Each structure stands twice: as C-alpha cells, then as structure tokens.
Amino acid sequence: MTTPDTVxxxxxxxxxxxxxxxxxxxSRRAFIGxxxxxxxxxxxxxxxxxxxxxxxxxxxxxxxPAVRWGMLIDTAKxxxxxxxxxxxxxxxxxxxxxxxxxxxxxxxxxxxKNLQTGRIASMPMxxxxxxxxxxxxxxxxxxxxxxxxxxxxxxxxxxIGCRYCVVACPYKARSFVHEPISGQKPNVPRGKGCVxxxxxxxxxxxxxxxxxxxxxxxxxxxxxxxxxxxNDPDSEIARRGAKVATQQVRGDLRLNTGVRYEGL
Amino acid sequence: MQAAFRxxxxxxxxxxxxxxxxxxxxxxxxxxxxxxxxxGHIVTGMNNQIVWxxxxxxxxxxxxxxxxALNIASIGSVFGKSEYKPFAPLSGLLALAxxxxxxxxxxxxxxxxxxxxxxxxxxxxxxxxxxxxxxxTGFIAIVAAYLWTSLVREGARWNQAAGFLAFGWRIxxxxxxxxxxxxxxxxxxxxxxxxxxxxxxxxLAYGMAIFLIxxxxxxxxxxxxxxxxxxxxxxxxxxxxxxxxxxxxAALHLTNLYMTRHHGIERFILLDGGVITVIFWxxxxxxxxxxxxxxxxxxxARDSTRATMxxxxxxxxxxxxxxxVTIIGGQAYPQALFPGYAETSSFFDGVVHQYQPSAYExxxxxxxxxxxxxxxxxxxxxxRFAPYRLPAD
Numbered sequence: 006m007t008t009p010d011t012v013x014x015x016x017x018x019x020x021x022x023x024x025x026x027x028x029x030x031x032s033r034r035a036f037i038g039x040x041x042x043x044x045x046x047x048x049x050x051x052x053x054x055x056x057x058x059x060x061x062x063x064x065x066x067x068x069x070p071a072v073r074w075g076m077l078i079d080t081a082k083x084x085x086x087x088x089x090x091x092x093x094x095x096x097x098x099x100x101x102x103x104x105x106x107x108x109x110x111x112x113x114x115x116x117x118k119n120l121q122t123g124r125i126a127s128m129p130m131x132x133x134x135x136x137x138x139x140x141x142x143x144x145x146x147x148x149x150x151x152x153x154x155x156x157x158x159x160x161x162x163x164x165i166g167c168r169y170c171v172v173a174c175p176y177k178a179r180s181f182v183h184e185p186i187s188g189q190k191p192n193v194p195r196g197k198g199c200v201x202x203x204x205x206x207x208x209x210x211x212x213x214x215x216x217x218x219x220x221x222x223x224x225x226x227x228x229x230x231x232x233x234x235x236n237d238p239d240s241e242i243a244r245r246g247a248k249v250a251t252q253q254v255r256g257d258l259r260l261n262t263g264v265r266y267e268g269l
Numbered sequence: 270m271q272a273a274f275r276x277x278x279x280x281x282x283x284x285x286x287x288x289x290x291x292x293x294x295x296x297x298x299x300x301x302x303x304x305x306x307x308x309g310h311i312v313t314g315m316n317n318q319i320v321w322x323x324x325x326x327x328x329x330x331x332x333x334x335x336x337x338a339l340n341i342a343s344i345g346s347v348f349g350k351s352e353y354k355p356f357a358p359l360s361g362l363l364a365l366a367x368x369x370x371x372x373x374x375x376x377x378x379x380x381x382x383x384x385x386x387x388x389x390x391x392x393x394x395x396x397x398x399x400x401x402x403x404x405x406t407g408f409i410a411i412v413a414a415y416l417w418t419s420l421v422r423e424g425a426r427w428n429q430a431a432g433f434l435a436f437g438w439r440i441x442x443x444x445x446x447x448x449x450x451x452x453x454x455x456x457x458x459x460x461x462x463x464x465x466x467x468x469x470x471x472x473l474a475y476g477m478a479i480f481l482i483x484x485x486x487x488x489x490x491x492x493x494x495x496x497x498x499x500x501x502x503x504x505x506x507x508x509x510x511x512x513x514x515x516x517x518x519a520a521l522h523l524t525n526l527y528m529t530r531h532h533g534i535e536r537f538i539l540l541d542g543g544v545i546t547v548i549f550w551x552x553x554x555x556x557x558x559x560x561x562x563x564x565x566x567x568x569x570a571r572d573s574t575r576a577t578m579x580x581x582x583x584x585x586x587x588x589x590x591x592x593x594v595t596i597i598g599g600q601a602y603p604q605a606l607f608p609g610y611a612e613t614s615s616f617f618d619g620v621v622h623q624y625q626p627s628a629y630e631x632x633x634x635x636x637x638x639x640x641x642x643x644x645x646x647x648x649x650x651x652x653r654f655a656p657y658r659l660p661a662d
Contacts, residue, residue, distance in 0.1 A: 091615075104615040106316035106623075115618055117610040130606065130614065139454060145398035146391040165388050166380015168320035169398055175455035177604055177616060181320055181380060184311040197309045198380030254606055258454055 073136075073155040074205055075235040075263035076219065077242050077251060078128055082229035082268075083222075085127035088114055090230065093221030094131075097206060099190040109180035109195075111203045112218055126269060129218060129230065132157055132178040132203035133254060134263035140170035140179065149200075155235075155263050156205045164199040171200060175255045178202045205263075235263065272355040274420065275657035277490050277649040291639055291646070298636015301629040302377040310380065313630050318622035319600045324378035326592040327634030330475065331371030331641060332405075332446055333468055334588065336439035337476020338364040339412065340506075342419075343439070346432025352499065355656040356484065361416045361435075362648045363483055364476070365409060370641025372405060374633055397448045404438070404445045411435050420653060443469045450595065457534040458599030463524070467517040471591065474510035478561075478584035481507065485578060487649065493659050497572075504565045504577055511584060515558050518591075530608070537602045537621070538594060545598040548590045557587010597624055 094112045095102040104110065112131040118124070134157045140149045141157065148164035151157050159170075159179075171179040179202040182195060189195050192208040206216035214220075219230040233242030251265040304312050315322040341360035345353035376382055392399045415431040418424035424431075447468030453459040481503055488495055522539065525531035538549055561580035563570070570576040601622045606612060612619030648654055 106318060106617065107311055109317070110616045113614045113616040113618075115606070115612060115614045117607050117612050119610055121609070130616075130618075141393075142395050143398065143453075144393055145396040145402065146387055147393040148391075163384070163387050163391050164381065165384045166382075167398060168380070169396070169449075171317070171320045172600065173453050173455055175604065176606060177318075177618065180317050181310065183316070184309040200380070 068153045070153040071236060072153075073235040073263060074210060075134065075155065075233065075242060075265065076205075076216075077231040077233075077245055078264065078266045079229045079231070080126045080128045080266055080268040082227050083127050083129065084225075084227055084229075085114075085116060085125070087127075087225060087227065089221040089225045089227075090114075090129045090218035093217040094203070094206075097190070097209070097217035098193045098204075099188060099195065101186075107183040109182060109201060111178075111180065111201070128266060128269075130176065130178075130254075131218075131264070132174075132205070133176050133260070134203075134205060136261035136263070138260065139173040139175065143169045143173040145169065152207070154210075156207050156210070157202075158204055158207065159200055159202065161194045161196055161199050161201070166198040166200065168200060174202075175258055175260070272357075273657040274355075274358055274653040275491060275655050276651065276653050277487065277655055287646070291643055294635055294639035295643065297632040298377075298639060301632035301636065302382075304629050305378070305633070306382065312627060314625040314627045315630075316622075316624070318617050319597060319624040321596050321600065322378075322624065323593075323626040323630035324374050324633050324637075325596050326589060327637050328371045328374035328378070329446065329449075329596065330588050330592045331367045331374070331637060333443060333472045333592075334475035334479055334585075335364045335366075335368035335371060335472075336408070336443045336446075336469075337472035337474065337510075338367055338480050339435060339439050340473060340476050341480055342415065342432065343436040346415075346429055347436045352660075355659055356480075357432075358416055358419050358654040359484065359487065359649075359656065360480060361412050361419065362652075362654045363480055363645060364439075365412050365416075366641040366644040366648065367476075367479065368405065368408060369644055370637045370639075373640045374637035377633060397445060397452060401442075401445045401449070404442045408435075408438055408442050411438050416654075439472075440469060443472045450599065455604060456599055456602075457531060457605070458538070458595070458602055461521060461524070463517065463521050467514075467521060470510070470513040470517045471588065474507065474514045474584055475588045477503070477507045477510050478581040478588075481581045482578060482585075483645065485574060487655050488659070491655050491657075493656060494661070495656075495659060496661055499659075500574070500577070501571075504571060504580075507581070507584070508562055508565045511558050511562055515554075518553070533605075534602050538598055542598060542601070542621075545594055545601060549594045549598070552590025553587050553594060556583050557590050558584075561587070600624075 091110075091112050091114060092102070094100065098111060100109055100111060112129050114127060115130040116125065116127045134155055136151075136155065138149070138151060138157045141151055143149075145167060146163045146165055148160045148162075149157070149170045150160060166181070168181055171181055179200050181200050182197050185197045186195055193204075195201055206214075206218075209216060215232045216230075219232040222228060222230045231242050231245060233240040235243060235246070237243055245267075246265065249267050251267045252269050253260070253262045253265055313322055339360055341353050342357040342364075344350050345357045376385060381387075388402065392402075394400070411431070411434050415428075415435045418428040418431045444465040447465035449464075450459040451462050451464035484495065484503075487493075522535060525535045538545060540546060542549075561583045564576045564580035564583075565571055601624060603612075603617075603619050603621060606618065
C-alpha cells in the first residue's frame, strides 16, 4: 500500500557514499562525500531557519494521528443566500469562483427542502473528510490519501487524472481541472488534468490557523462552522458534539465523516 | 486433424486503400488526443458531473469485447471441441488487439497520460483500477503465451495448460472490469455485485460478434471457406450469448425495481431519462439484442452470411449503447445527498446532468478501434494466424 499514514519529512539530500568506511583507496571519494554532506547542510540549514521564522509546523514533525480535524456545521445559523464561506475558500485556494459545469468548486452552498414537510435548510457542502473515504479506496496510485490527522487530500504529483474518485465520492466533493490554470497560490498546488477538492485548508491548519470558510463565517457573524479536533474531549467541537444531536450526511454509508451537521 | 494456419497475402490497391483509411482514423485519434492533452478536457463534452465520457464508452466496450473474443480459443482448448482449433490463433490475436485498442483510449483519456510510469509504479491494492492494471498486463502476457503454444511446434505440449490459464484469466479480467462499477457505493446506478457476471455475459456476445465479422472478412481475403455447419454453430452461440446478456440486464433492473429506494434510477433509465431511455430501449434492447436474435434464428435470414454480418454489427452497436447507458446514464442521474429532499446548489445538485460528447471524444474512441484493427491487420499479415485449408462439412 502506498497510502501513507503519517507524513514524514523528506529524506535529506546526502550522497550515498557519505557514510562509507574510509580506507586508502576511498579516501578521495570520502573527502568528496564529506564535502558534499557539509555543502548539503549549508544548503538545507537556511530552509529550516525560514520555516521557524514562518512559525509553521517543522517538516520533520509528523502529523499526529491523535488529532482528528473536523467541523460541526449548524444549519440553523447558516443563512440561505450567504456565500461568504465559498468566496473565502476561492480566495484562499486560488480558485476562479466560476460556476460552469467544468469549473472546480471545493465548497458550495446546498439548499435542501423536505419534500413531505416543506422545511428548508441551507448549508455548506464540501469534502466530508471521511474516516473511511471511498475516494481513497478507489484511487489506483494512492494519490487520494488520508493524512494521519484525518484530512483527506490529493497528492497532485501522483494523480493520473483517472477521475475514479470523482465517481466514487458520495458528496460530489471532487473536481477535475479541465483547463490550464495560472496564478496559483504558492502553497496550494493545482494542475490541469488532476483531481482536487477541499483540503480543510491544510496549509492554514499547519500554521495553527482555522480553515478560511470557518473564519469567513465567523466574520459574517453567523458562526455556523465550528472547526476543531474531534479527538480532544476538551475542544469546543467535541463538547458541542456531546451535547446536541449531530448528523453525518449519507450516514447510511457509515463512512464516519469528519464534517458533521446539526439542525437538519 | 491437425489445424493449419497461414498469413494473409493480400497486397495491392485494396490493402493500400485499407491502410490509408486506417491511417486517417489513427491520425484523427492522435489529433484528438493532442487537443485534449494540450487544452485539457475542456475541449470534450465532459464536465465535473459527467467525468467519464464517450472515450470510456469505447474503451470499456473494447476491453469487455477483448475477453469475449477469446471464446473460440477457449471452446477449442478448454472444452475440447477440436473443430474450433483452426480459429484459435485468430481468436487470441483479436483478443489482444481489442484489449490494446481499449487500453490506448483509456490511457489517452487520462488527465495526466504522461504519468503512465506513475500508474505502473504506485499501487493502491484496494483500488479495482490497480487490480485491473495487473489483469490487463497479465491477459496480454498469457494470451501471447497461448498464441505461442498454438503456433510453435515446441510449445504445443503447453497448449492445453495455456488455454486453461487464458480462460481463467479472461473471467478474472471481466470480473475486474464489471467491478469498476459494482463497488461504487456513491451511485445508485452502480453499486451492485451483478455487474461482474453481467459484464462476463456481455463479453461473450460482444467478442463473438466481432469475431464473426473478422472471420468472414479474413476467410474472404484468403479464399478459404468456413463450412456451413460451423457458421451455423457460431450463429447459435451468438444467440445464446445475446440471451445470456439480456438475462443479466433484466436481473439488474428487476432487482432494482424490487427495492423502493432504487425506483428513481430505474424510472430514469427505463422511462423518462430522455436520450438515455431511448438508447436503452432502441439501441441496447431492440436493435442490439432482439433484432440480431431474429436475424440469426428466423428461417429465411439465418442461412445468409449477410444477415449474420448485420446481426453481428448490431450486437456491436448494442454493446456501445449498453456502455453508454451504464457509464453516461449512471453519472447523469443526480446523486442524492439527502434522499427525500429536493436539492439545489451552484454545483448542479439535484438535477439530471447534461452531456454532449464532442467530436474529439468520438475521434479518440474511433482511433482506439483503429489501433485494434491495425494490430489485427499487422498480425495477420506478418504471422500465421489465419485458418488454412478449413475442413468442409
């Protein structure tokens, strides 16, 4: 299986013979090796320093499976017609915001109406970050994967664009990039011919910030999107989950979604 | 009697014209691929609701037909009917050609076809696509080995074993193809284990229909004659296979109709799905199944080779119709996130998805068929795959 359970730091670029025992015949090679190692150190050190300055999680630190990021969306607080979460997502992740059939939509506002009672509700719909994601099951290369902290992602480097995950997702959460794109955000890699979807703003989470949609909803005064660690019993999301009735969309599929809804 | 084989010796103007037409179709496919690769899938009719389009219809049809094309070889080697032996190499070659044609389309329709190496080095073994990569390559290797045992004297003692292996593998291969759809919980039209046996049954008919057409063309080119008794056997087999396919199609829809929660999708396919419903009843059922059965069984038509060719052609058409209904119809029907609710959004929730295939998709699909025909033609011209001195009645 190529699906990684933890994301680890990439191996350092050290020449293969740097650790070889030295003898008379290899002393020159060893010298080159040591020099190369030193050079590699010099080249890598500024990178580590830069990351510290940016206050991000160091790349060496594996993502912890003790954490499970999730959301609790209160549909009673979500205003029909408000699309601030969608706009914030588009801005944060460099999406065009277009709504053609071929455009990517990582998050959308879904309005539903009970056909028997006539009751209506509005809510944001996006990747539900399932514990058992069908997209990860069907992906032939392992490009669709679940990070240790529960975030379901696409590795744009090994996605071959087969679209099996798009067909497999019960939430219509995946989009296929149909045309060349430009003006991408540096830490949100996207590309023509690959599949993409909500990352829970992983680049923000790794900076200890909340997803853009949740921030925007709060800024709009709705606070319908509660983000947090489902595994931490002291977190606001866990405490609220213990108190009110919450629901998973297509709960019948038993995918154990990380995004839950209340007030449905 | 020991079966004998020959090359096709045809040359001159007719072969030249044939190769020219083939060249145009291959160039058309290559051009379509270039457009899709350069500009992205925006040049196709596919979108984020219908992500698998016409290329998949052609590709899956060819891959399913490939395993069925091996029927004749299997009847000879596995079921011990020696009268089918003269046709075994042609059957094996056709199976390889169809599979390679289908795989070409599948590969060129990827969003990132340049990452073929990634697809062959990174595997998620829970993915049916990943299994299929082994099933495809294994099929090619096993059928190639089977052909070697059929045609080379030293290989003859392995012929039976290779035939059994190829037969087993083709069942696995089509199980894998059907399972692409069978294991999708998200879509009401899919998510049924019956897809594996359904596809196996369909493969028998598609493969036999294509084989019949190829056989008639090949013996005409070589001046051979297939005995009336053999033609009549092949016709009857095709009828049995069409009926088997229809039976599984009926089983799929009837089981769905029994379950209330599937009534929506069944209503869409069988009653009010617009073009999908028309393609199902007219293309798949009437023209693709019932008419061929009539042509192959009615007293006045059944002894006519022309009627048989027409019937086989209709089965192929019906097969493409079946794949269109399965693949496009299955995606066009809206996914219910909240069953029992009306849904609206900017992402086309709750509405039937529209799909208008573009010319590029058609060109790519036809290009894949041209790849299969080119491989078949080259094989027949270069090696002794064609039957020689066929026994009379």
